[in-house]
Each structure stands twice: as structure tokens, then as C-alpha cells.
Amino acid sequence: MSANDVRTVVSAAVPNYPEMGQFLAARVKELQDLGLASNVPSQKDLIPVLAADMARDSGGDAAQYMAAAAQQINGNNTTALTSSNDRYTGIEGGLKFDELHELIHICSAPGGKSVLHNWKLQLNEGAINVFALLTAPVAGVKEADRYTDETRIVKKLLKMIASDGKEKEGYATLYEMTFVGLESETHITDFFKLVGNAYIRKIEITKEGKKINVRPDGKTPKTGPESRWTANEAGDEFQSKVRNWNLKWLEDRLPAL
DSSP: OOHHHHHHHHHHOOOOTTTHHHHHHHHHHHHHHTTOEEEESSGGGHHHHHHHHHHHHHOSOGGGGHHHHHHHHHHTTOOEEEOTTSOEEEETTOOHHHHHHHHHHHHHSGGGOOHHHHHOHHHHHHHHHHHHHHHHHHHTOOOOOOSHHHHHHHHHHHHHHHTTTOHHHHHHHHHHHHHSOTTOSHHHHHHHHHHHHHHHTTEEEOTTSOEEEOOTTSOOOOSSGGGGOOHHHHHHHHHHHHHTTOHHHHHHHSOOO
16 A cells, blocks of 8 residues: 555545544554654754755755755744655654644645645645544544634634535535545535535525625625625635635634634
């Protein structure tokens, strides 16, 4: 078995929610059994690991990338990293949740660089972390706060979809856009169609017979295009605002957790 074999299993079928955590825990264990997760004694020891990865991606000798790797590791206070050759390296004594999160990245694409990762890094990190939180109890790993804004937005999008009675469909589509059909953005659009359908269900009729869109926080939008959105238009707008990572706009329209 190889990391590619594990990814083939992950992308072959969409497990039911909430059994996704159990399914992914088994895949993470397979990656660990392949020896793809390892630790080094200190932050300094991560520098040659990153330098080798830079050389692997760009060509040349790892020695010539040592200075750049040191600047990145020290500047970002990096305690763990995932390499393009599907390896996770962390500092000894680090949190197991970080290893879990990164191995789930590897389940999505080589080095974790999936279509969703390239489409919007923040959405991908939030999705991966939601799946890591589902997986952690099954894997016997203590949860940790990571990617708090990203995770919160993904949870709120899922809650919006669940308010339309489609919780399982929301998780299934999130799984598909993270792990399945990695040559296409189709599943990303499908996810936001569910968001759009859920959002326009908030429409109410005023006493004057005017149709308005009531946000999940109870506020109503000012007169304008938003009050007349179709489901597809709402989905397109949410997709656009996520891609631009407009947190204020999103928080104003998504339900509280």
C-alpha cells in the first residue's frame, strides 16, 4: 500500500455522516503504518526537511535552500510540516491533533495540494479541520484549536444547510469537494448550491405582500438585489464571498453556532 492507494480508497466512496470520522481514522492509521509521520527533536531539525522539500519541488541541491528554509521555519515559528512527498514531520512532544490534521490533508491529494486547496486555502483548511475534529475522538486524539476562523465558517455553512433539513447532504458534499473529483471544481459549486437553497428559505412575506429575505440573525437586508435573490444567485454570492474570504459579509448572514 502507498499514500496513493489510501487516497484511492478515500475518493472511491462517500461515507455517511457521522461515520466519516471512523472511516478517516482508519485511513489515517494506514498512512501512519506506512511510516509517513515522524518526529524530529527540535524546530531547528525541521529546516533540512523543508529544504529537501524545496529542492524536490524546484530542483537543485537541498543545501542551496537551507537559508530560505531557516527563514520560513523561524519566521513562522513552524512546529510541523507536510512535504510534497506525502510525509508529515513534527517536533517531538507536539500535539497529535496536528499530525491527524496533516495526514487528513494527505488523504485529499499529494502533499495536501488538492483542487480545493488551490481554489481557496482558508476553505480547505476549515474543511480539513472539521473532518479532523470528527476523526479525533475515534482516533483517540485530543482536540486542539486550529484554524479557528476557517473552521467556524465551515461549521456555520454546514449549519445553514442543516437548517434546510439537509445535514447529511451538506457533509457529503463537503467531503466530495475535499476528497473526491479532484480534477474539477464541480463539487465546490454543488456545496454552495445547497447553501443558496438554505438561505432563500429564510424568505418571508411582509404585511404589504413584499417578499424579503430574513437573515439567520433575524436582520433583513436593505432593499436591493439581495432581497430578490434566487437560490442559485444566493449560492453564487456565498461562493464569491468565501473565495474572497469576506468574513464580515459571511458572519452577518450565517447562523450562530
